[in-house]
Amino acid sequence: MINLIIHLALFLIFPPFLLGVINKTKALFAGRKGAPFFQTYYDIFKLLRKGMVISSTTTWIFGAAPLITLSAVLTAGTLMPLGSSPALFSFTGDFLLFAYLFGLARFFTTTAALDTGSAFEGMGASREVTFAALTEPALFFAFLVLVKLSGSLTLTGMLSSNFDSLIYPGSTAPLVMVSIGLFIVFLTENSRIPVDDPNTHLELTMIHEVMILDHSGPLLGIIEYASSLKLFLLGSILLNIIIPAYTHSLWLNWFIFTMAMIGLSVIVGILESSIARLKMPRVPSLLIAAVLLCGSAFILLLR
Amino acid sequence: MNELLNAIFVIILTLNLFALGNGRLLSVIRIVAFQGILLGILPLLIHSHLTFSVILSSLAAITLKGLVIPGIMKKALRDVQIKREVEPLVGLLPSTIIGAVLTAVVFLVYRRINPVDQSHLSLIIPTSISVIFVGFILLTTRVKAISQVLGYLLLENGIYIFSLLLIEAIPLVVEMGMLLDLFVSIFIVSIITNHINRAFSSLDTRMLSALKE
Numbered sequence: 001m002i003n004l005i006i007h008l009a010l011f012l013i014f015p016p017f018l019l020g021v022i023n024k025t026k027a028l029f030a031g032r033k034g035a036p037f038f039q040t041y042y043d044i045f046k047l048l049r050k051g052m053v054i055s056s057t058t059t060w061i062f063g064a065a066p067l068i069t070l071s072a073v074l075t076a077g078t079l080m081p082l083g084s085s086p087a088l089f090s091f092t093g094d095f096l097l098f099a100y101l102f103g104l105a106r107f108f109t110t111t112a113a114l115d116t117g118s119a120f121e122g123m124g125a126s127r128e129v130t131f132a133a134l135t136e137p138a139l140f141f142a143f144l145v146l147v148k149l150s151g152s153l154t155l156t157g158m159l160s161s162n163f164d165s166l167i168y169p170g171s172t173a174p175l176v177m178v179s180i181g182l183f184i185v186f187l188t189e190n191s192r193i194p195v196d197d198p199n200t201h202l203e204l205t206m207i208h209e210v211m212i213l214d215h216s217g218p219l220l221g222i223i224e225y226a227s228s229l230k231l232f233l234l235g236s237i238l239l240n241i242i243i244p245a246y247t248h249s250l251w252l253n254w255f256i257f258t259m260a261m262i263g264l265s266v267i268v269g270i271l272e273s274s275i276a277r278l279k280m281p282r283v284p285s286l287l288i289a290a291v292l293l294c295g296s297a298f299i300l301l302l303r
Numbered sequence: 304m305n306e307l308l309n310a311i312f313v314i315i316l317t318l319n320l321f322a323l324g325n326g327r328l329l330s331v332i333r334i335v336a337f338q339g340i341l342l343g344i345l346p347l348l349i350h351s352h353l354t355f356s357v358i359l360s361s362l363a364a365i366t367l368k369g370l371v372i373p374g375i376m377k378k379a380l381r382d383v384q385i386k387r388e389v390e391p392l393v394g395l396l397p398s399t400i401i402g403a404v405l406t407a408v409v410f411l412v413y414r415r416i417n418p419v420d421q422s423h424l425s426l427i428i429p430t431s432i433s434v435i436f437v438g439f440i441l442l443t444t445r446v447k448a449i450s451q452v453l454g455y456l457l458l459e460n461g462i463y464i465f466s467l468l469l470i471e472a473i474p475l476v477v478e479m480g481m482l483l484d485l486f487v488s489i490f491i492v493s494i495i496t497n498h499i500n501r502a503f504s505s506l507d508t509r510m511l512s513a514l515k516e
Contacts, residue, residue, distance in 0.1 A: 172306035173313045173426065180317055285324050285396045292403040293317060299407050300313070 025269025339368025
């Protein structure tokens, strides 16, 4: 029971904090003091209290899209095991549902962007879909590797069986490759720096930000919250692979998981401060590298 | 120990792909340097007991491949003032894909011709051959002299991995001789590129074949 409460609380309340950690890390690297850790929460609450301006050219899709995105991501969250705790719902093949719920969320975000009729937003939607077409194979190859290693078709079975190298001989090499590939997918899906910069509004390279330009007030708040949840969920796939073992103590497990999550955010912050954003035509090569990595990991297992 | 070794091998293979796909020479030098440091760690893991010669060869590899040679290359790069490889003969993305496909083929073929599971050495030979192939791709498809030197370094890294199999048999002198050879050749090539640049104001090696009296 207490495990369930922590699970839900961590999943629902914790994610915006990670964005705060990333921004604080970036600020420290730039020599600034930076916004407080809880800034994202303040932003979301501020946005929820405001009124909305909705363009008269839009249809119902524009208003519904953020809600559908949020509910799709929340549903995906119920399928994801966090740390040592199993997922709330688990059934055979739920990783397909997980991947396609993200697909649904993306579909409605891009449709809402197209719905505004702005050429600028259409450009962002086009980029988002192009890159998603490349990250999805990488994600599926990674899932295939995990299915093959763990012999389980559920996310809980795939991710919470700690891949002990004694139980699964030869598992370290493919898992290292999958982790590198998934990290690239993680950065791309959350519009982090080598692909997209979430903090600027530059026409040349904007992807996610450009699609939500016309959203305001509560709708924008919902989008911000949903994207932080997405960061949290994709990060926890990665962490479940990387963290080798958990203890028997409940509190210690949650502590390890939370600290690892914060550590991942710090790494993202360091990466964002130390490398530059890629040129737009070069992004697909990075994503193809991710697909190749996860694919080779699968070959390594099958050979 | 064995799992750790395999993990290092796949990181080396990953670095190969990034070296092929990267257009900035400085980043490629950094990637090759990191690969050199990883190579230096390998002899320590492969052997159950640490002898003086193993530690010496590991230290020499780390200093030469990871620090000294990249330092020389960076200096050469500064002297000739080029930042990125423009128009390689085969584009960056195609060469990455060729490299990945070759790696996969090597792994599959190796499994086919050698079905015996040599438990702990299973990745050494395919990794070394893949690294050699990627070195070849870099060596043959790039036009700037410095990129070709990087290809040569990768090739040498592949040979080094292969020689790890024989480290018990190869005396320390031979090992050191190989490293010294590599060091001297890189040293000379770096000086030569500088001179080529001063004489011809370009490092494009295609122009060298059209030399006249």
